[in-house]
Amino acid sequence: MPPARKRTRSYDPAKIRTAVFTQFGNVRQAVRTLSPAQLGLPTRLGDWTVRDLAAHVTMAVETVSRNLDREEPAKAELTLLDWPFATAVRAADIDEGTRELARANPDLDALYARTEERLTERLATAPGARLLAARTGAMTLADYLVTRTVELVAHTDDLNAAVPGLDIPYDRQALAACTRLLADALAAKAPGGSTEVRIPPYAVVQCVQGPRHTRGTPPNVVETDPLTWVRLATGRVAWADAVRDATVSASGERADLEPYLPLMG
Numbered sequence: 001m002p003p004a005r006k007r008t009r010s011y012d013p014a015k016i017r018t019a020v021f022t023q024f025g026n027v028r029q030a031v032r033t034l035s036p037a038q039l040g041l042p043t044r045l046g047d048w049t050v051r052d053l054a055a056h057v058t059m060a061v062e063t064v065s066r067n068l069d070r071e072e073p074a075k076a077e078l079t080l081l082d083w084p085f086a087t088a089v090r091a092a093d094i095d096e097g098t099r100e101l102a103r104a105n106p107d108l109d110a111l112y113a114r115t116e117e118r119l120t121e122r123l124a125t126a127p128g129a130r131l132l133a134a135r136t137g138a139m140t141l142a143d144y145l146v147t148r149t150v151e152l153v154a155h156t157d158d159l160n161a162a163v164p165g166l167d168i169p170y171d172r173q174a175l176a177a178c179t180r181l182l183a184d185a186l187a188a189k190a191p192g193g194s195t196e197v198r199i200p201p202y203a204v205v206q207c208v209q210g211p212r213h214t215r216g217t218p219p220n221v222v223e224t225d226p227l228t229w230v231r232l233a234t235g236r237v238a239w240a241d242a243v244r245d246a247t248v249s250a251s252g253e254r255a256d257l258e259p260y261l262p263l264m265g
Helices: 013-032 050-069 088-104 108-123 141-162 172-189 226-233 239-244
Strands: 195-199 203-207 221-224 248-251
Touching (some): 013 050, 013 108, 013 141, 013 172, 050 088, 141 172, 141 226, 172 195, 172 226, 221 226, 239 248
Antiparallel strands (some): 195 203
């Protein structure tokens, strides 16, 4: 079933563009420091190595430039809140394309440099309302750039998890946009007002059918930090494990979000 429609949160296009460049730059700086042994380490993404994952980060950004090179579609097909639920169908294509990209580009820093140069050039004159023929469905450039913060934040976390001692920083604006989009996607997937989900300092949403809370302390509350939320929403961490490890606190009979997670395949 498709998620229920909700009003989409607004994002500052200039801040989102800066966040995408900043987080991409953070990853690039870290990848430069990795040794061949580190690049060969496994990741939590199937049998991808760190090299595969690092190459994939450029693919996630290059899609902006590539889509701007394509003919503009006649109309939008996806809203921003549709996007998280439309990603699973592309998994096989992404896996194959990532491996080919990593094999064809042994010099990862050169690949990052070309990707950044292309993005800078293509975004220089592209308005946010310009439609992109993305493979998940046509959507505006402004919305598509918000989705890139999810890709960049999630894969930054993947790299940090894969390489001991690696500590790639998270751009605050990128982490905020990623957290908010995935929180709003939960509210769209599980519409209602019985449960309050808090992800300080970036997002609070109401979700799950049941008696609506109006004042005082909500009877059903879930609270977690932004990175744990991203891991839950993208399937990196299971709900039961997060509750067991106390990275999520959940109180109330409608505070179990396991039926709605992950949001992205």
